[in-house]
Amino acid sequence: MAFAILVTQHEKGKLIAPVLQEIGIRVVENSSWDTDQLGTFAGEVERRLTPHECALEKAKQAIKLTGLGIGLGSEGSFGGGPLPGVINWNEEILCFYQPEHERVIYARASGAFPGKSFVLEQISDLEHVEELSNQGLHWIVKINDEILKGLNLAMLTEALTIADQHGLLTWPIKVEPDLRAMYCPPRQQMIKKAAEDLARRLQALCPECSEPNFVVKHQEKGLPCELCSLPTQLPSHEVLHCEACEHTEKLGVAATSADSQHCQWCNP
Ligand SMILES: [Zn+2]
Ligand SMILES: [Zn+2]
Structure with missing residues (x-):
C-alpha cells in the first residue's frame, strides 16, 4: 500500500483517508507544519498564493517534513460561482504531488455554501443564527479587539451575553461563520x-x-441545431487529455442535436 502525507491542522485527514484507502492509498495526517502561514479565512494572515498554488505548497511541505513519496495539499476558497453575491460558493482543491514521477494532480469539488454572516442589533437576534447552527456551523465574533473562534450557538450566546452585561459590546455586532474545516x-x-x-x-x-x-x-462547442444543423454554443464533445504524453480522445455528448432556442440562426 502507498503512503501519502497530509499536512493539516484542521482535521481533514479523517475526511480524505477513508476515500483514498479504498484505492490502496493510506493517508497519514501531520499537523507539525503551520498551514496558517499561507493565509487564514479570518484574515489574520493574508493569502498571497492562489488556491492551486497553496494546495501544491502544502503538498510539497508534506514531503519535506516526512520524506514520504506522496504529498497531499487541501485548500478551500469561498466566493465566485455561478451567481456571485446571490449564492455563496465553496471550492475545495486537493493536490496530489508525487515528485518521483513528476506527478501533480489537482482534484476539485465545488458547490453552493449555506453559511453566511449576520449583523445582530441585540441579543435576541441570535435566533437568526439558530438554523445554520443546527447544521453544525460554528461562529467567529470580535469582542473588544479579541477574536473568538469556533463557537457553537451556546458558546456564542454566552460570550455575547456576558460581554453585554459588562458593557463591552457596541451594537450592531457582526457574527461570521468559522470556515475552518473542523x-x-x-x-x-x-x-x-x-x-x-x-x-x-x-x-x-x-x-x-x-x-x-x-x-x-x-x-x-458546436452541437448542431435540431432545425438547421448549424453549430451552436452548446458542447458537442468532451475531450480527455493526458498531460504526460499529450494523448487525446474525444467523446461525443449524449445529445445529438441542440434545441433551436440555442441557435444563432433560428433564434437570434
Ligand atoms: Zn438553427
Ligand atoms: Zn499518456
Missing part, C-alpha cells in the same frame, strides 16, 4: 467530494502511457 460540516462534505474526485483521477489511466488523470479536461 468547524464547518458543509466544507467537510465538499472536501470528501474532492477526495472522491482525486480517487477517480488516480484510477483513470491513459491508454497510451498509463499515467493517471486521463479525464475530461475541456469541452468543445
Whole structure:
C-alpha cells in the first residue's frame, strides 16, 4: 500500500483517508507544519498564493517534513460561482504531488455554501443564527479587539451575553461563520467530494502511457441545431487529455442535436 502525507491542522485527514484507502492509498495526517502561514479565512494572515498554488505548497511541505513519496495539499476558497453575491460558493482543491514521477494532480469539488454572516442589533437576534447552527456551523465574533473562534450557538450566546452585561459590546455586532474545516460540516462534505474526485483521477489511466488523470479536461462547442444543423454554443464533445504524453480522445455528448432556442440562426 502507498503512503501519502497530509499536512493539516484542521482535521481533514479523517475526511480524505477513508476515500483514498479504498484505492490502496493510506493517508497519514501531520499537523507539525503551520498551514496558517499561507493565509487564514479570518484574515489574520493574508493569502498571497492562489488556491492551486497553496494546495501544491502544502503538498510539497508534506514531503519535506516526512520524506514520504506522496504529498497531499487541501485548500478551500469561498466566493465566485455561478451567481456571485446571490449564492455563496465553496471550492475545495486537493493536490496530489508525487515528485518521483513528476506527478501533480489537482482534484476539485465545488458547490453552493449555506453559511453566511449576520449583523445582530441585540441579543435576541441570535435566533437568526439558530438554523445554520443546527447544521453544525460554528461562529467567529470580535469582542473588544479579541477574536473568538469556533463557537457553537451556546458558546456564542454566552460570550455575547456576558460581554453585554459588562458593557463591552457596541451594537450592531457582526457574527461570521468559522470556515475552518473542523468547524464547518458543509466544507467537510465538499472536501470528501474532492477526495472522491482525486480517487477517480488516480484510477483513470491513459491508454497510451498509463499515467493517471486521463479525464475530461475541456469541452468543445458546436452541437448542431435540431432545425438547421448549424453549430451552436452548446458542447458537442468532451475531450480527455493526458498531460504526460499529450494523448487525446474525444467523446461525443449524449445529445445529438441542440434545441433551436440555442441557435444563432433560428433564434437570434
Ligand atoms: Zn499518456
Ligand atoms: Zn438553427
